Amino acid sequence: MAGALLDGPVRVHNNAMSGKARKPKAGSPEKRDAGLRQDVQEAIDRAWPDGIVELSYDPDESYFWEVDEELRAAFHHIANAHLLYEREAQGEPIWWGSDAGDEEPPDEMTNSRSYHVFFLSPEGEAFTCEIETEVVTEPEFMAEEFEEGAWGEDPLADRNSGTRRTGWVVAVSLVAPFAVIEFGDRTSYDDGSGGGAEIEPYAKNEDGEWINLEEEFRKAKGDQAYEILLKLRAEIRDILEKHGVAVLPAGEWRRAAPRLRGGEETCMAIEDRPVRVLDAFFFEQM
Numbered sequence: 001m002a003g004a005l006l007d008g009p010v011r012v013h014n015n016a017m018s019g020k021a022r023k024p025k026a027g028s029p030e031k032r033d034a035g036l037r038q039d040v041q042e043a044i045d046r047a048w049p050d051g052i053v054e055l056s057y058d059p060d061e062s063y064f065w066e067v068d069e070e071l072r073a074a075f076h077h078i079a080n081a082h083l084l085y086e087r088e089a090q091g092e093p094i095w096w097g098s099d100a101g102d103e104e105p106p107d108e109m110t111n112s113r114s115y116h117v118f119f120l121s122p123e124g125e126a127f128t129c130e131i132e133t134e135v136v137t138e139p140e141f142m143a144e145e146f147e148e149g150a151w152g153e154d155p156l157a158d159r160n161s162g163t164r165r166t167g168w169v170v171a172v173s174l175v176a177p178f179a180v181i182e183f184g185d186r187t188s189y190d191d192g193s194g195g196g197a198e199i200e201p202y203a204k205n206e207d208g209e210w211i212n213l214e215e216e217f218r219k220a221k222g223d224q225a226y227e228i229l230l231k232l233r234a235e236i237r238d239i240l241e242k243h244g245v246a247v248l249p250a251g252e253w254r255r256a257a258p259r260l261r262g263g264e265e266t267c268m269a270i271e272d273r274p275v276r277v278l279d280a281f282f283f284e285q286m
Helices: 038-047 068-076 213-221 223-242 277-281
Strands: 081-087 115-122 128-136 157-173 178-189 194-196
Touching: 038 277, 068 081, 068 115, 068 157, 068 223, 081 157, 081 178, 115 178, 115 223, 157 223, 178 213, 178 223, 213 223
Parallel strands: none
Antiparallel strands: 081 115, 115 157, 128 157, 157 178, 178 194
16 A cells, blocks of 8 residues: 655544553453453453444544654664655545645545554665556546547556665554564655555465565575664664553464454454454554
8 A cells, every 4th residue: 555654643542551561460361362461451451342443533642642753753863774654544645746736636545544654774775676667647638438449559658667665664553552563665656656564565476375575585685684674673673662662573463352353444354364463453444
């Protein structure tokens, strides 16, 4: 999904914790989902007491607005790395290209989310790739009722150059002070379009098996480049935890939270699987 660097905070209101992430402690197991870390379970119980995961807004409730500027400043100050992209939680229209404006219909509408995304990439050729795509354009003189084939044998096409950067997708939940840091790419094109920087990038091989993109990067770029990536991830984690945001490892966010279900407008693609911890804190509204 393409995104844009949006201005101004959008706040999410729910019944979630408004303070720092709690340390695990002994407590009653009455409402616990088997195998979940206690601080995660407490946040789920507080945020979704009825078991329904959904968005509602209030300008004052999310803890995130107490730390977002500090996180952004700290990310900008990481040596030999760049904060290249942000995606606000609230969905907004996007216009591609410098000549586009709000008088024209938007090229895309983003869904509202329960989390804010940062994308950080190290400096260096190993993390940058020049790309180019072909875009078929509609001639300005083409009538609405044009016949198929009116373009001739060769459709009009433009070359759209861009850059792909490799780094870390940092998603910070507005529901509770948790974050995930996942390997990913961000593409940006000269026409203003872009994509990537998703928590779960999907890639399969010819046999339909999931590809470990992080491991594929290590094989392609070498151990030294991979170590640079891991160092950046550790710095990001330290910044988040310093500001009271606990980082959930993949082994934790992949766990099921079976008593939860999505609301009518919650887009989690959970029809054929249990809701996961990730879905409880990081989800989209249709």
